[in-house]
Amino acid sequence: MHVHSHGSGHAHDHSRVKDRRAIAIALGLIVTFMGVEVAAGVAAGSLALLADAGHMLTDAAALGAALVASRLASRPARGQWTFGFGRAEILAAQANGLALLLLGIWIVYSAGRRLAHPPAVHGGIVLVVALVGVAVNLAATLVLARADRSSLNVQGAFVHIATDLAAFAGTAVAGALVLLTGWSRFDPIAGLLVAALMVRSSWSLIRESGRIFLEASPAGIDPDDVARALVADPDVAEVHDLHIWTVTSGFPALAAHVLVAPGADCHDARRRLDRLLEERFHLHHTTLQVDHLARRSQDVALDLGDRR
DSSP states (O other): OEEEOOOOHHHHHHHHHHHHHHHHHHHHHHHHHHHHHHHHHHHHTOHHHHHHHHHHHHHHHHHHHHHHHHHHHTSOOBTTBTTTTTHHHHHHHHHHHHHHHHHHHHHHHHHHHHHHSOOOOOHHHHHHHHHHHHHHHHHHHHHHHTSOTTSHHHHHHHHHHHHHHHHHHHHHHHHHHHHHHOOTTHHHHHHHHHHHHHHHHHHHHHHHHHHHHTTOOOTTOOHHHHHHHHHTSTTEEEEEEEEEEEEETTEEEEEEEEEEOTTSOHHHHHHHHHHHHHHHHOOOEEEEEEEEOOOTTOOOOOOOOOOO
């Protein structure tokens, strides 16, 4: 069996260090503002502000989990953990998606109650706090936008912050409308729009992390195309037990059993197939077991030992 791997671990570790720095800065901004927004939401009686504060709480938890997961993912493979801890980042992304979904459901419930029985809302406080929130979340979004968003972990953190930015913009509009018209139902309507953004973002994170946990083939790689490309090699007679999956973000892997013609050079065929997989499908982590196809005329002997 041949295991083919490239020394990209150092580059991944360097990228994760930069990602952790960006996540830590965003976390500091979010936590600092979250306390201010909770106090303002209670004072203003605004569901939109309290919904945003709740979302920011999940943002803080999501960013904290992303930091821990990124640090875990940097640990080398050892002992029973033969793939390392890379999937800790995928677990964090899935937790972020579930948190967004649950919070969105709570906001829909609360908005429904407030649409039926709208309380008094202080539009001026809502508007001012929401505008400050836009500035804070814009800064956090710009910081995370420079991180490696091909990582599902970083993408999950970025989605949280970007959704909050959109939510604050909607809340600011709602506060202005309440201030101008006195109609308090603009506030829960803004809350419903926030919830819709949360559910949409959560579905994307849950779907992508679920695909990795269920070991589906990576997006953009069709296993049938890979199998056809391998079989097209003149020495290859058969390919079976073909598996393509994603270990963690940016780490697709392949394993297959390949049978070549009886007179073919197994080692040369394996090197040729490795190059094909790397150049055409960008699969750098492959395990190919290459064996000769048995000749039809080859005798099969069964050794029963000395039975006398």
